[in-house]
Amino acid sequence: MRKKLVAGNWKMHGSLQQNAALLERIRAGVSGLACDVAVCPPYPYLGQVQGLLSGSDVAWGAQSLSEHSAGAFTGEVSAAMLVEFGCRYVLVGHSERRALYGETDVAVAAKFEAAQRAGLVPVLCVGETLAEREAGLTGDVVARQVSAILDCSGVVAMASAVVAYEPVWAIGTGLTASPEQAQAVHAAIRAQVAAMDVEVAKGLRILYGGSVKPQNAKELFGRADIDGGLIGGAALVADDFLAICLAAN
Ligand code: PGA
Secondary structure, X not given: OOOOEEEEEOOOOOOHHHHHHHHHHHHHHOOXXXXXXXXEOOHHHHHHHHHHHOOOOEEEEEOOOOOOXXXXXXXXXOHHHHHHOOOOEEEEOOHHHHHHOOOOHHHHHHHHHHHHHXXXXXXXXXXXXXXXXHOOOHHHHHHHHHHHHHHHHOHHHHHHOEEEEOOXXXXXXXXXXXXXXXXXXXXXXXXXXXXXXXXXXXXXXXXXXXXXXXXXXXXXXXXXXXXXXXXXXXXXOHHHHHHHHHHHO
């Protein structure tokens, strides 16, 4: 049985004061739950999060990282730095990074590798745009994004990674993939990995992301290949995030 994971992607939101209030509620609310829970704040708050969540049932991670280990890369943050702040996870290839900052499959694969070299668990984000879905290209796009990692790191790398399927048209829009739509893509991702290694595929956690809310979480998480969620907007509201965690429990 794969343990469910609910991870909050705070994006560029928060303040010291807001974070403290939110984390206090989350820390208390998830104590003893059977699922894994994590939050991914902006970089500057990782120290605060580490201080407030150490010893709790909530893990934390970053939203991106550099593919380089150190050097003249102004504005970048290395995997080793994230490890120093106690991160367990790091998102790679979020669609906003791909679309707004030009991250290619090749760059995402390099970041994935850098994360694993440092002992972090990469959360590989994949998903199609609305135009791609309407053109019937969902399967091809997602398979290409997953292949970029399999080609570069090998299937065994997936044994210590998480995948998040996030249809771009569902992110922050209030539109959610139906449980059937999401399940179909999740099953295809698992089959793609299984074609190379059945055991790795069986253990791989595949999260759904894109307007997950307390109202739709339970139905999504009830599908065979949906192993939890990557939560944006609802991760900033303690009651909503906790309700989603409970739905995964
Ligand atoms: P959303 O974001 O839940 O606000 O749609 C999800 C994500 O981008 O990870």
